[in-house]
Amino acid sequence: xxxxxxxxxxxxxxxxxxxxxxxxxxxxxxxxxxxxxxxxxxxxxxxxxxxxxxxxxxxxxxxxxxxxxxxxxxxxxxxxxxxxxxxxxxxxxxxxxxxxxxxxxxxxxxx
Numbered sequence: 001x002x003x004x005x006x007x008x009x010x011x012x013x014x015x016x017x018x019x020x021x022x023x024x025x026x027x028x029x030x031x032x033x034x035x036x037x038x039x040x041x042x043x044x045x046x047x048x049x050x051x052x053x054x055x056x057x058x059x060x061x062x063x064x065x066x067x068x069x070x071x072x073x074x075x076x077x078x079x080x081x082x083x084x085x086x087x088x089x090x091x092x093x094x095x096x097x098x099x100x101x102x103x104x105x106x107x108x109x110x111x
Contacts, residue, residue, distance in 0.1 A: 051081025053103065055090055064095040072101035 054068040057078040067090050068075040097104035
């Protein structure tokens with residue numbers, strides 16, 4: 001047989017090596033994706049609970065603008081979690097309740 005022309009068996013062995021490399025790469029991709037999903041699940045489980053009450057600061061970052069219920073859709077980016085007592089104190093100090101979520105009604109705050 002002519003040595004310069006690869007035999008069918010040699011070509012099949014070459015194909016086998018290529019496919020094994022592809023399989024190894026695919027298994028690495030699967031393992032990487034399983035690690036990413038596990039990290040994501042751990043991150044979600046470790047996430048602290050959402051605050052029940054929020055206080056929204058004004059543009060200056062100092063003056064409080066609104067008190068919100070923790071899951072209010074209208075709470076701005078400058079909102080920070082506070083305790084129930086902090087929310088009641090802020091309302092008593094004159095901070096306006098959010099007109100969308102009505103934390104004053106939820107808290108039972110009467111002016």
